[in-house]
Amino acid sequence: MESEPLLSVRELRIAFDGVEAVRGLSFDVLPREVLAIVGESGAGKSLTARALLGMPPRGATTSGTIAPDLSAHRGRRISLVPQDALSALSPVHPVGDQLAAAVRSVAGVSRKEARARAVAALDRVGIPDAARKARAYPHEYSGGMRQRAVIAMATINEPDLVVADEPTTALDEERRDQVLRLLAEQREAVGAALVLVTHDMDAVAGHADRMLVMYAGRLTELGPADEVLARPRAPYTAGLLASLPQHAPPGRRLPALPGTPPAPGTLPPGCAFAPRCPLATDPCRTTEPEPRQAAGRLVACHRWEELPHPATELFLKEGQSA
Numbered sequence: 235m236e237s238e239p240l241l242s243v244r245e246l247r248i249a250f251d252g253v254e255a256v257r258g259l260s261f262d263v264l265p266r267e268v269l270a271i272v273g274e275s276g277a278g279k280s281l282t283a284r285a286l287l288g289m290p291p292r293g294a295t296t297s298g299t300i301a302p303d304l305s306a307h308r309g310r311r312i313s314l315v316p317q318d319a320l321s322a323l324s325p326v327h328p329v330g331d332q333l334a335a336a337v338r339s340v341a342g343v344s345r346k347e348a349r350a351r352a353v354a355a356l357d358r359v360g361i362p363d364a365a366r367k368a369r370a371y372p373h374e375y376s377g378g379m380r381q382r383a384v385i386a387m388a389t390i391n392e393p394d395l396v397v398a399d400e401p402t403t404a405l406d407e408e409r410r411d412q413v414l415r416l417l418a419e420q421r422e423a424v425g426a427a428l429v430l431v432t433h434d435m436d437a438v439a440g441h442a443d444r445m446l447v448m449y450a451g452r453l454t455e456l457g458p459a460d461e462v463l464a465r466p467r468a469p470y471t472a473g474l475l476a477s478l479p480q481h482a483p484p485g486r487r488l489p490a491l492p493g494t495p496p497a498p499g500t501l502p503p504g505c506a507f508a509p510r511c512p513l514a515t516d517p518c519r520t521t522e523p524e525p526r527q528a529a530g531r532l533v534a535c536h537r538w539e540e541l542p543h544p545a546t547e548l549f550l551k552e553g554q555s556a
């Protein structure tokens with residue numbers, strides 16, 4: 235997908251009390267693409283997503299550039315689908331009023347027209363009897379319906395970019411799939427790009443054009459999702475994918491990524507993944523690798539060419555092979 239980026243993030247750093255949780259992250263978001271951000275808990279995925287929206291947590295110090303700054307047009311050019319739909323909706327106003335207010339905040343339209351657009355948006359996301367449901371309050375919606383309403387809200391002003399931070403975590407598996415499909419459909423319909431923060435590799439495989447793998451606040455691997463999933467080039471990505479149930483070799487136990495990621499402020503010298511990496515050698519323990527072009531993507535690893543394919547065996551512990 236060759237095109238001018240919609241948005242460029244360069245050297246993004248986010249720190250709390252001088253301790254960096256995001257450490258010099260650079261990537262582009264392309265127009266209309268779905269970019270998944272994956273990585274274990276604490277990798278800095280949510281912080282990165284919030285930075286795009288200009289919504290850092292209290293106490294965070296941010297540096298680097300995000301250009302253009304879509305956050306100046308939040309609700310119009312960029313919008314959020316959060317983990318918890320309730321947090322995105324006010325409990326004290328009917329859902330239709332909230333959607334109509336979002337329309338009126340950016341477009342000079344009459345109340346009646348805004349109202350009509352709100353009902354149409356609820357109808358588009360599959361809310362039955364949308365005109366009546368528009369008058370109901372969020373607590374009168376089921377969890378799945380609320381998440382649909384939030385997707386309607388996030389797309390009603392036809393933004394350039396929708397940021398979805400674990401949008402389906404609160405839902406059961408069946409609804410999860412429906413909501414993701416709806417999100418993909420709606421962002422496609424309005425021509426928006428989507429940055430999708432997720433732990434769900436099925437969602438990545440099903441919906442993402444590219445994936446950004448983060449580890450300890452840095453880029454580990456960034457490339458076309460199908461290629462990265464089929465043949466990861468960074469040992470960390472390989473370990474992350476190998477620990478998914480579907481990648482267990484037949485008749486064998488699931489390989490596991492040993493250990494846990496380091497907390498910000500407790501990073502080892504060199505590559506942050508080195509203490510958990512079966513390929514780590516001395517240079518890995520002294521020099522942190524920078525992302526470099528490798529095999530049609532960006533990979534931050536000194537030893538990426540050494541990674542076997544498939545890499546699953548690397549992550550099987552001794553005695554785990556029966």
Ligand SMILES: Nc1ncnc2c1ncn2[C@@H]1O[C@H](COP(=O)(O)OP(=O)(O)OP(=O)(O)O)[C@@H](O)[C@H]1O
Pocket residue numbers: 250255273274275276277278279280281282291292293497498
């Ligand atoms: N409000 C905060 N105050 C202090 N530290 C924070 C705060 N928010 C995040 N951090 C630090 O930044 C790290 C990364 O946070 P972030 O929420 O981006 O992780 P994540 O990759 O989204 O994880 P998860 O998958 O669990 O949501 C956290 O582990 C924590 O150390």
